[in-house]
Amino acid sequence: MRGIKVLERILATIPIMVGIAVIIFIFIRAVPGDPVDLMMGEGGYVSEEEMEAMRKAFNLDKPVHVQLYLFLTQTLRGDLGESFLKQVPVTDLILDTLPATIELALGALVFAVLVGVPVGVISAVKQNSLVDRVSMAGSFVGISFPHFWLGIIGILIFSVTLQWLPTNGRLDSGLSIEHITGLYVIDSLLLGDLELFWNSFHHLILPSATLGAAVAAMIARVMRSSMLEILRQDYVMLARAKGLSEYRVIVRHALRNALIPTVTVVGLQTGVLLGGNMVVETVFGWPGVGRMVVQSIYARDYPVVQGAVMLYAFTFVIANLIVDILYTYLNPKIEL
Amino acid sequence: MTDSSLGTANEHQIVNPYLLELRLLTRNALHLWGQLRRHPTALLGLIVIILYVVSAIAAPFIAPYDPTEQNLMARNKPPFWAEGGSLDHILGTDQLGRDLLSRIIYGGRVSILVGLLATGFSVLVGALLGSLAGYFRGRLDDIVSRFADLLMAFPFLIFAIGVMSMLGPGFSNLIFALSFKGWVEFFRLVRGEMLVEKTKEYVEAARAVGRSDLAIIFSEIAPNIFHTVLVLATLRVGHMIVLEASLSFLGLGIPPEIPAWGSMVAGGRVQLLVAYWISTFPGLALALLVLSINLLGEGLRDILDPRLKLQ
Amino acid sequence: MLEIKGLRTVFPTSKGEVVAAKDVDLTMEPGQIIGLVGESGCGKSVTMLSILRLVPHPGRIVSGQVLFFGEDLVKKSPLEMRRIRGKEIAMIFQDPMTTLNPVFKVGEQIRESLRIHGIMSEQAGSWPWGARYRLQAERDKVIQLMEEVGIPSPQARYHEYPHQFSGGMQQRALIAIALACEPRLLLADEPTTALDVTIQAQILDLLRRINETHGTGIILVTHDLGVAAEFCEEIVVMYAGQIVERGPTDEVIQRPLHPYTRGLLRSIPRITREKRKLEPIPGVVPDLANLKYNCAFYDRCDAALPKCEHDELELRDVGGGRLVRCVLY
Numbered sequence: 001m002r003g004i005k006v007l008e009r010i011l012a013t014i015p016i017m018v019g020i021a022v023i024i025f026i027f028i029r030a031v032p033g034d035p036v037d038l039m040m041g042e043g044g045y046v047s048e049e050e051m052e053a054m055r056k057a058f059n060l061d062k063p064v065h066v067q068l069y070l071f072l073t074q075t076l077r078g079d080l081g082e083s084f085l086k087q088v089p090v091t092d093l094i095l096d097t098l099p100a101t102i103e104l105a106l107g108a109l110v111f112a113v114l115v116g117v118p119v120g121v122i123s124a125v126k127q128n129s130l131v132d133r134v135s136m137a138g139s140f141v142g143i144s145f146p147h148f149w150l151g152i153i154g155i156l157i158f159s160v161t162l163q164w165l166p167t168n169g170r171l172d173s174g175l176s177i178e179h180i181t182g183l184y185v186i187d188s189l190l191l192g193d194l195e196l197f198w199n200s201f202h203h204l205i206l207p208s209a210t211l212g213a214a215v216a217a218m219i220a221r222v223m224r225s226s227m228l229e230i231l232r233q234d235y236v237m238l239a240r241a242k243g244l245s246e247y248r249v250i251v252r253h254a255l256r257n258a259l260i261p262t263v264t265v266v267g268l269q270t271g272v273l274l275g276g277n278m279v280v281e282t283v284f285g286w287p288g289v290g291r292m293v294v295q296s297i298y299a300r301d302y303p304v305v306q307g308a309v310m311l312y313a314f315t316f317v318i319a320n321l322i323v324d325i326l327y328t329y330l331n332p333k334i335e336l
Numbered sequence: 337m338t339d340s341s342l343g344t345a346n347e348h349q350i351v352n353p354y355l356l357e358l359r360l361l362t363r364n365a366l367h368l369w370g371q372l373r374r375h376p377t378a379l380l381g382l383i384v385i386i387l388y389v390v391s392a393i394a395a396p397f398i399a400p401y402d403p404t405e406q407n408l409m410a411r412n413k414p415p416f417w418a419e420g421g422s423l424d425h426i427l428g429t430d431q432l433g434r435d436l437l438s439r440i441i442y443g444g445r446v447s448i449l450v451g452l453l454a455t456g457f458s459v460l461v462g463a464l465l466g467s468l469a470g471y472f473r474g475r476l477d478d479i480v481s482r483f484a485d486l487l488m489a490f491p492f493l494i495f496a497i498g499v500m501s502m503l504g505p506g507f508s509n510l511i512f513a514l515s516f517k518g519w520v521e522f523f524r525l526v527r528g529e530m531l532v533e534k535t536k537e538y539v540e541a542a543r544a545v546g547r548s549d550l551a552i553i554f555s556e557i558a559p560n561i562f563h564t565v566l567v568l569a570t571l572r573v574g575h576m577i578v579l580e581a582s583l584s585f586l587g588l589g590i591p592p593e594i595p596a597w598g599s600m601v602a603g604g605r606v607q608l609l610v611a612y613w614i615s616t617f618p619g620l621a622l623a624l625l626v627l628s629i630n631l632l633g634e635g636l637r638d639i640l641d642p643r644l645k646l647q
Numbered sequence: 648m649l650e651i652k653g654l655r656t657v658f659p660t661s662k663g664e665v666v667a668a669k670d671v672d673l674t675m676e677p678g679q680i681i682g683l684v685g686e687s688g689c690g691k692s693v694t695m696l697s698i699l700r701l702v703p704h705p706g707r708i709v710s711g712q713v714l715f716f717g718e719d720l721v722k723k724s725p726l727e728m729r730r731i732r733g734k735e736i737a738m739i740f741q742d743p744m745t746t747l748n749p750v751f752k753v754g755e756q757i758r759e760s761l762r763i764h765g766i767m768s769e770q771a772g773s774w775p776w777g778a779r780y781r782l783q784a785e786r787d788k789v790i791q792l793m794e795e796v797g798i799p800s801p802q803a804r805y806h807e808y809p810h811q812f813s814g815g816m817q818q819r820a821l822i823a824i825a826l827a828c829e830p831r832l833l834l835a836d837e838p839t840t841a842l843d844v845t846i847q848a849q850i851l852d853l854l855r856r857i858n859e860t861h862g863t864g865i866i867l868v869t870h871d872l873g874v875a876a877e878f879c880e881e882i883v884v885m886y887a888g889q890i891v892e893r894g895p896t897d898e899v900i901q902r903p904l905h906p907y908t909r910g911l912l913r914s915i916p917r918i919t920r921e922k923r924k925l926e927p928i929p930g931v932v933p934d935l936a937n938l939k940y941n942c943a944f945y946d947r948c949d950a951a952l953p954k955c956e957h958d959e960l961e962l963r964d965v966g967g968g969r970l971v972r973c974v975l976y
Contacts, residue, residue, distance in 0.1 A: 016485065016486065016489050019482075019485075019486040019489070020486065020489050020490070023486055023487075023490075024498070027498070027499065027502060028502070140627070140630065140631075140634075141623075141627065143630065144574070144623060144626045144627040144630045145623045145626070145627075146578045146581055146582055146585075146619075146622065146623070146626070147582065148581075148582060148585045148598070148601060148602075148619075149601060149615075149619030149620075149622065149623055152601060152605065152608065152615050152616070152619060153616070153619070155608060156608065156612055156616065160608065160609060160612070233745060234740055234741075234742060234745040234746040235745065235746055235747060235748040235749070237701065237703075237740065237746075238738075238740060238746050238747070238748075238821070238824070239748070240701050240732070241699060241701060241732055241733060241737070241738040241740075242732065242733040242759065242760050242763060242824065243729045243730065243731070243732035243733035243734055243760075243763055243764060244729070244759075244763055245729060246725075248763075253748050253751075256748075256750050256751075257748070257749065257750055260750075270491075271491035271492060271494075272491070274491045274493075274494055275491045275492060275493025275494050275497075275582075276493070278493070278494070278497060278586065279493075279582050279585065279586065282585075282586060283605070293497070294586055297497070297501045297586075297587075297588065298587065302501070302502075305497075305498065305501045306498075309490075309494055309495075309497070309498040312490075312491060312494040313489055313490045313491070313494065316489060316490065316491050316494075317489050330750065331749075331750065332749065332750060332808040332810065333749060333808070333810050
């Protein structure tokens with residue numbers, strides 16, 4: 001039964017994905033004037049032939065519904081057009097930079113969970129203590145501070161002043177690594193190269209923490225309030241009456257229940273992770289999709305921007321889908 | 337129908353309804369102020385916000401320099417307490433010798449204005465469509481809800497980056513990009529509240545005495561959902577300010593010639609090793625403002641939303 | 648088996664300290680069934696939780712002894728206490744719907760009790776080969792327990808979640824959890840209050856059978872004197888944190904001594920042909936943070952005398968195994 005429901009839920013995302021593509025299509029066309037004029041507008045250095053070629057590339061010489069059809073079918077085939085600047089398919093560019101972005105996002109998520117969950121639990125267990133007050137004030141600040149400033153403060157403290165952590169890139173310059181998964185931290189372990197592992201891990205810490213801080217703060221707050229609720233429940237009392245240790249009562253019986261609302265929040269926060277990704281990659285010179293997009297915007301390389309925006313939106317939809325499915329496994333009462 | 341709900345409906349016929357609502361509004365505002373005064377963190381937030389707003393309005397009078405005036409003789413001057421700094425430039429100067437304090441004061445104008453305008457448009461559009469969709473349902477509701485769902489599929493910053501990359505940097509483009517996505521949240525909130533409220537007895541009563549649908553929406557129901565919208569709007573002003581700053585940081589928001597906190601942080605990033613203050617202080621100004629707005633917003637939620645107050 | 652001496656549990660509140668259990672004395676022999684009766688808020692549940700040392704924060708036991716086979720539970724370390732909870736003394740709670748953890752399978756929740764106290768370890772032998780056998784042994788035992796408490800098709804229901812159980816079945820599962828380690832004392836805190844009347848009788852039947860077959864002593868906490876009268880050998884009546892009357896069931900029912908017990912008896916509806924007027928006890932349970940009189944029942948009492956206001960009160964032995972806290976005796 002659950003399998004079928006999961007499948008239904010997966011199928012339900014298809015119209016949303018199509019809708020996303022349509023919205024992006026409309027946006028490109030709805031901009032006043034010829035999109036190619038607009039894109040090329042500022043520089044007078046584009047020749048008429050080049051403009052014509054570009055119109056062709058965008059299928060602008062055909063009627064709108066044909067344009068939409070072509071756009072959708074191309075997207076479905078994974079064809080996101082060709083970069084103006086580099087003359088290579090956008091899909092290839094994205095695939096090249098994606099592992100770096102995934103590594104950063106996973107790092108941020110791990111950081112957020114590793115920090116947010118324990119802080120939330122401890123705050124709830126020691127409600128109104130000094131620890132609780134300090135961590136709740138900290139999480140409030142964490143939610144309020146923008147990524148780019150947090151990143152710069154991090155660089156100032158940990159790189160400039162303390163000189164503990166590097167500020168730029170994924171590895172020290174001069175080092176390189178064989179790509180297996182594309183995630184350097186994992187690749188270096190697979191290669192058994194501890195030096196590379198430490199190097200890439202060092203590079204990952206600050207960007208991950210910067211990107212994950214807001215999510216960690218959010219998790220801590222939700223975790224705390226749901227733990228407070230759950231510690232009052234009868235089944236927690238039963239767990240104690242069974243003779244379980246307080247640790248087991250909290251970690252096994254209470255935490256598992258408190259995770260249910262927390263997972264929902266993490267799902268909603270993936271939007272923050274994705275949006276922050278561009279900013280954090282820019283701050284730390286992290287060679288991922290986000291930084292590529294920002295550079296492409298400066299270079300007016302629109303197909304890349306378009307393709308990446310679509311990728312981010314799809315990722316967001318899929319992340320929410322995963323959260324929904326995860327939710328059903330955590331909460332036996334819900335069947336999607 | 338309870339007596340009291342009939343009572344209010346009748347009063348509207350006797351007393352001038354606008355006068356009555358004005359009286360109610362002032363009474364509610366006074367009541368809110370009374371509670372806010374006793375909420376220390378919200379009050380602190382409010383005071384800081386007021387300071388920011390005043391300094392933004394009075395920027396030409398309190399800023400010691402023209403924020404765009406370059407002085408290539410005094411580049412990267414540190415703040416006055418650091419070695420080499422002087423009281424001429426209290427927070428120092430940037431890489432072009434512009435006075436940092438003046439730029440921060442002027443930068444506040446952009447942030448506050450964008451925050452208020454983008455949230456204002458979002459509330460206006462969202463609340464209007466939400467009220468109509470929630471009250472009348474039907475085709476309008478279907479279409480707008482579907483569109484809202486699609487917009488929800490984009491992370492906010494990604495959407496704004498996408499739109500701004502098409503439109504190019506600029507103040508009105510920015511307001512447009514932020515509002516175009518911002519209304520969705522208010523639409524969902526108001527629509528949901530409307531669905532609940534319209535089944536309540538006071539609405540039945542108003543209908544029974546023959547008030548029109550629009551009158552019911554705007555003078556009966558609206559005051560009852562005003563406070564939830566106010567709470568969300570307050571928190572969203574902070575959100576919008578962060579988005580504006582992030583876009584400006586990426587060079588996609590406010591054009592570089594206008595001082596804005598986000599672009600100031602971006603400009604100082606290269607100088608981080610030699611002149612940390614160029615990036616740090618505008619960011620600090622931004623962080624403090626957003627923190628204060630969030631404090632006020634959370635405080636308002638404590639006060640106005642009894643459902644959450646129970647915790 | 649169990650001897651409570653001068654137990655006093657307090658809760659600090661903004662209005663002052665509330666004495667939720669005030670100098671409670673209680674003795675109980677192995678295999679006995681005692682009924683602890685009183686209105687809600689009279690300190691019955693707090694007394695039970697005090698025995699297990701599970702009084703929720705910020706409440707605490709300030710004085711007294713809880714002797715269990717001669718050992719004072721109040722002085723036990725947290726670790727020693729944990730070995731007693733669930734193993735020697737188990738508890739059943741009021742609302743089965745909220746007492747089972749919603750995210751774990753019912754069978755696993757029963758198994759946890761066995762696991763935590765190592766019930767099946769000896770049979771299974773040592774790690775690593777033992778682990779698998781132990782798991783199987785524990786599962787078999789759980790299914791046997793589920794059968795014993797009357798859960799139909801236990802093989803299948805082992806893998807179900809609490810929300811798939813009815814209220815009565817949930818309470819049976821909770822009894823299975825309590826029974827898992829064959830405790831010598833079972834604290835049943837209003838075990839039937841949240842259930843339908845027909846289910847109530849089944850659950851009480853089940854508890855009685857457990858008492859007979861395993862010799863488990865039971866303290867049944869209830870607000871229903873009727874239930875207690877039918878089920879228990881001895882009745883203890885509590886009011887405002889104090890025991891006001893104690894004695895063999897038949898005696899207490901037929902010849903109640905304390906005015907409060909008399910009031911309780913008069914307020915029970917009975918199924919008879921003749922119409923009998925129900926007489927509720929006037930007034931409400933007094934505010935425990937603010938007791939005005941020495942006798943907490945004074946302002947609701949129909950037999951109050953002027954001396955009640957200030958005379959010292961103690962639980963007096965009036966012969967025939969009966970004790971009462973009232974100036975009349």
